[in-house]
Amino acid sequence: MMNKNTVLGYATLIMIIVGLTLIALGAFKYDDVAGWGFACVGIGFFAIAWVFNALKGRM
Numbered sequence: 768m769m770n771k772n773t774v775l776g777y778a779t780l781i782m783i784i785v786g787l788t789l790i791a792l793g794a795f796k797y798d799d800v801a802g803w804g805f806a807c808v809g810i811g812f813f814a815i816a817w818v819f820n821a822l823k824g825r826m
Contacts, residue, residue: 772823779819786812 769777786809793805 775819775823779816779823782812782816782819786810786816 789805789809789812793802793807793809796802797805
């Protein structure tokens with residue numbers, strides 16, 4: 768059975784993967800202003816993953 772820390776760990780991993788994917792899309796696929804948007808959203812996903820990681824063990 769999964770406890771809260773396991774769920775937060777998986778959520779952190781998924782957020783990091785999605786963030787890396789968005790940054791890669793912004794860097795390699797879109798060369799105009801949309802690429803900057805994808806990269807910014809990817810960095811936002813990293814920030815949320817950092818919060819999830821900080822919450823592990825505190826909930």
